[in-house]
Amino acid sequence: MHNEVTSATFNPYHMAVQQFELAAEKLGLSEDMREILRKPKRELIVNFPVRLDSGRIHTFTGYRVQHNVNRGPAKGGIRYGPDVTLDEVKALAMWMTWKCAVVGIPFGGAKGGVLCDPKKMTSAELERMTRRYATEISIVIGPHSDIPAPDVNTNPQVMAWMMDTFSMHEGFSIPAVVTGKPLSIGGSEGRNDATARGVLFVTRQAAKRIGMPLRGARVSIQGYGNAGGIAARLFHNEGCRIVAVSDTRGAIYNESGLDPASVLRHKQETGTVMGFPRAHPLRVSDVLEVPCDILIPAAVEGVITAANAERVQARIIAEAANGPTTPEADKILFERDHLVIPDILANAGGVTVSYFEWVQDLQSFFWGVEEITRKLEVIMNRAFDAVAELADKYHCELRLAANMLAISRVAEATQIRGIYP
């Protein structure tokens, strides 16, 4: 195991554009169409004051970016964090456009974020910041224009505050303005698990493709939040052995398998997976390099790079996180015969059940969890098959195939709608 990967020069938007260009080239997309698709349609920056519990006022910076809305309203999560940048939000918005297209749901792509340190804020401060941010971006969001959802460091409670704020301004409840809400105010059954469940569905397909049994497979997971923590539980229930998990503080390893429920309890009690009994501590980056069959990056962008890709041991890399693998690392992994299930496919279960939530809110008619899981599985499997078929046809990696499929769908919609005026 080696030193931590630095990401000093890493720019997610440059990476997203680079991935786009590769697919556009392979598709033979016209330069006019490339020019339309490589830039976000709309970028909103807001600076807004919030009163802290101390009585002092802090001015926060927030973003909302809509990349493309030709296939439907913009859709994408809201991220809180001390490293949020406009370029990161632009990249994530572009990936959302491709993600919705690859699974064939009628949304365009968006993303939002607020530069803040949520771990150092009280719940009351987070609520005031959320309500003011929701107000600031209310000029571009709405149930038919742009629908936010949770992402890193935001959760159903944050979505509830956003929905309530937007509804207060309108004078009546508008649940369909955000997804990932608590069930009691129009959330959907199955939304909490959806991202991880989608990762499981496509990993099953990928394992079948290479003839690898899931039962007994060793799994390593970076990040133990909504995506990673729930993936640990679902893969464990599937008969996999969770050998390593990590969070911002470090990683833990046990060759004979960790019990995800006990790890979660430990994290809830202590704030970290570190210090979990019956496990060896490792450094954060080691979780990517431990001996395992399936690696699930479920934290942040740019963690698998040219500097560490050769040390990745997993046969399948299922990208629960957005943008965890750089294009240089992609090349190395493809040459070394690792199967990477790209983010826009692997983690699309979240936005798919968000789409179900939005549909249920609009029709005020709610479905049971079995129906949701069944519909999600159909969509994920269909998307995986379409991507795999294209990868076989072009003898390319799944990421390029997924991007080609998605970009061709968005380009077709853009072409057929025509240029206004």
Ligand code: NAD
């Ligand atoms: P979360 O806030 O619930 O959890 C994030 C986890 O990652 C935490 O355990 C945190 O400690 C860990 N983490 C953060 N920075 C890290 C770092 N530098 N190294 C190691 N661990 C780190 O967030 P989430 O919703 O689980 O999102 C995780 C990833 O999955 C993000 O890339 C997000 O965009 C993507 N994703 C989430 C959803 C969803 O529905 N929540 C859907 C699609 C994609």
